[in-house]
Amino acid sequence: MRKPKKLTALLLALTLLFACAACGSGNSTTDSGKTISGTLPEIIDRLYDTVDVDDEQRDFLKNSVGTVEIPKDQSAYYFGVENLDFEEAVASEPLINAIAFSVCLMRVKDGTDIDELKAEIRRSANPAKWICVDVNPNDVRVESVGDLVLLIMADDSEKYSEAFYALAE
Incomplete structure (x- = not known):
């Protein structure tokens, strides 16, 4: 026995x-241990410098969009999830405009289940959070590289995803 x-x-x-x-x-991280260096606003700027958009959209990104820090108590507005516990986060949105556009970048804390977080944001992000305008739900993307999670709500969101992954080292 x-x-x-x-x-x-x-x-x-x-x-x-x-x-x-x-x-x-x-x-574990989603993109094979790759990282993107720089501060969150620097990463957003590099993303906008490299995204494949026409001149009108590039002008919009350079002149109409501002980047602000996201306080934890406002995570529901930007990411759709109440009281996210992150290291830091920024939102890049038009200052005043009738165009639905939002790019939010978050650096997560060590030990965060990134895939679970991405799924939660994907379920909860509100593509109609603006007054009178919205983004097609198919143009809502949640991406990650290393400890960074990116939420894109914009027309041609796949172009922003491609540019984000191209920044990875």
Whole structure:
């Protein structure tokens, strides 16, 4: 009877080992350990410098959009999720405009389950948060590189996603 107990103990130990490994994988970064260096406003500026848009949109990004710090108690407005616990976050939105456009960048805390956070933001972000204008729900994207999570609500959002991933080192 000793062999079945040892075998059972070994199988239980292996099961626990694999379970722990699976739990740990949820905290890993989404883009293969790559990072994007710089402050959050610098990253937004580089994103806008490299995104593939026409001259009119580039002028809009340079002259009509401002970047502001997001206080934690305002995370629901920007990300759709109440009281997010992040290191820092910024929003880049038109100062005064009738165009629905929002790019929000967050640096998450160590140990954050980024995939779970992205799914929660994807479910909760409000593409109609503005008065009289909205973004097509298909143009809402949540991306991540390293400890950065980017929410894009804009026409041609895939272009901003591509530019964000191109910044990764």
